[in-house]
Amino acid sequence: xxxxxxxxxxxxxxxxxxxxxxxxxxxxxxxxxxxxxxxxxxxxxxxxxxxxxxxxxxxxxxxxxxxxxxxxxxxxxxxxxxxxxxxxxxxxxxxxxxxxxxxxxxxxxxxxxxxxxxxxxxxxxxxxxxxxxxxxxxxxxxxxxxxxxxxxxxxxxxxxxxxxxxxxxxxxxxxxxxxxxxxxxxxxxxxxxxxxxxxxxxxxxxxxxxxxxxxxxxxxxxxxxxxxxxxxxxxxxxxxxxxxxxxxxxxxxxxxxxxxxxxxxxxxxxxxxxxxxxxxxxxxxxxxxxxxxxxxxxxxxxxxxxxxxxxxxxxxxxxxxxxxxxxxxxxxxxxxxxxxxxxxxxxxxxxxxxxxxxxxxxxxxxxxxxxxxxxxxxxxxxxxxxxxxxxxxxxxxxxx
Numbered sequence: 001x002x003x004x005x006x007x008x009x010x011x012x013x014x015x016x017x018x019x020x021x022x023x024x025x026x027x028x029x030x031x032x033x034x035x036x037x038x039x040x041x042x043x044x045x046x047x048x049x050x051x052x053x054x055x056x057x058x059x060x061x062x063x064x065x066x067x068x069x070x071x072x073x074x075x076x077x078x079x080x081x082x083x084x085x086x087x088x089x090x091x092x093x094x095x096x097x098x099x100x101x102x103x104x105x106x107x108x109x110x111x112x113x114x115x116x117x118x119x120x121x122x123x124x125x126x127x128x129x130x131x132x133x134x135x136x137x138x139x140x141x142x143x144x145x146x147x148x149x150x151x152x153x154x155x156x157x158x159x160x161x162x163x164x165x166x167x168x169x170x171x172x173x174x175x176x177x178x179x180x181x182x183x184x185x186x187x188x189x190x191x192x193x194x195x196x197x198x199x200x201x202x203x204x205x206x207x208x209x210x211x212x213x214x215x216x217x218x219x220x221x222x223x224x225x226x227x228x229x230x231x232x233x234x235x236x237x238x239x240x241x242x243x244x245x246x247x248x249x250x251x252x253x254x255x256x257x258x259x260x261x262x263x264x265x266x267x268x269x270x271x272x273x274x275x276x277x278x279x280x281x282x283x284x285x286x287x288x289x290x291x292x293x294x295x296x297x298x299x300x301x302x303x304x305x306x307x308x309x310x311x312x313x314x315x316x317x318x319x320x321x322x323x324x325x326x327x328x329x330x331x332x333x334x335x336x337x338x339x340x341x342x343x344x345x346x347x348x349x350x351x352x353x354x355x356x357x358x359x360x361x362x363x364x365x366x367x368x369x370x371x372x373x374x375x376x377x378x379x380x381x382x383x384x385x386x387x388x389x390x391x392x393x394x395x396x397x398x399x400x
Contacts, residue, residue: 017044025103033109034076035186041079042363079375081384098392109137132206141212156181160217168239185213246296260326275306348373
């Protein structure tokens with residue numbers, strides 16, 4: 001069995017990664033759990049993905065590459081190995097348990113209670129491996145009145161308040177354009193796992209971690225939640241404006257929209273001079289941030305009188321030159337191209353056995369002395385079954 005890491009991944013001390021040698025047994029599917037373990041794989045963890053005979057649901061969700069592989073599956077399962085196990089079968093369950101004996105981390109996102117019924121719950125596995133960090137990701141947590149309620153991203157966005165503050169004031173509550181509930185739970189899951197691994201280094205004991213998509217979405221809104229707790233009133237949507245400051249939001253130029261952010265008088269005075277309207281500095285309606293917010297409509301008209309005669313590019317260039325935070329509203333392709341042009345790409349190139357070279361996302365943190373990229377593409381269903389099943393006690397890759 002090949003026990004080496006990727007040819008492009010140097011050993012520790014030679015550009016190795018922070019999680020080299022950490023072994024993750026991944027029972028997750030779709031998005032929140034796979035995103036969590038993809039972040040760990042990006043940092044060098046050896047992730048064995050356990051899939052049912054039909055594979056992760058995301059293998060069957062489009063869009064698809066020309067070769068029939070799911071773009072979504074490839075994106076969040078980079079750098080992992082795959083084995084197919086039917087956990088309802090005793091022999092397959094025994095193999096999963098054997099793998100857990102040698103793992104540092106187990107991650108699952110079954111409905112609460114299902115992992116225990118399958119014999120791979122935290123209690124059973126930590127009894128065999130007390131140092132195991134065991135993370136469960138679910139919609140509403142492992143306990144509570146809603147624990148067994150089905151949850152998809154749209155449900156969590158609706159219930160967490162994020163939709164209520166997104167969109168135009170007189171329009172419908174609006175979904176955020178990414179599956180933010182899943183992604184946030186995966187991100188907090190990886191964060192919690194790393195914290196538990198640090199603690200284990202001190203105590204020698206693992207932890208059970210319970211991550212809820214709903215809880216995670218509330219935690220992602222510190223400003224919104226803080227305002228609600230302080231005032232007792234739920235903040236509502238304000239469209240492309242800041243709820244507390246002005247001018248702060250999206251504005252019109254001759255060929256599209258740009259954003260600017262003015263949070264203090266110094267910036268406001270610089271803006272007034274730039275747009276050729278120095279009288280704004282002495283206008284009592286705009287003397288401070290609360291007054292500017294109260295008179296935002298009149299202030300917006302004055303700003304757009306200036307920018308409406310300019311292209312987005314020209315308006316933003318002038319604002320940035322004056323030291324005022326501003327930017328064009330870019331699409332995703334433009335944002336990715338800009339990151340690459342800055343020399344800080346947020347993707348990595350992987351070599352797919354059928355599709356050839358392709359780009360997939362990579363976690364954004366940069367660690368001094370550690371390489372980036374160099375991981376394998378997402379695995380084919382059961383691609384590594386033979387090497388893993390042949391010797392489950394030795395299936396985990398070494399650090400070198």
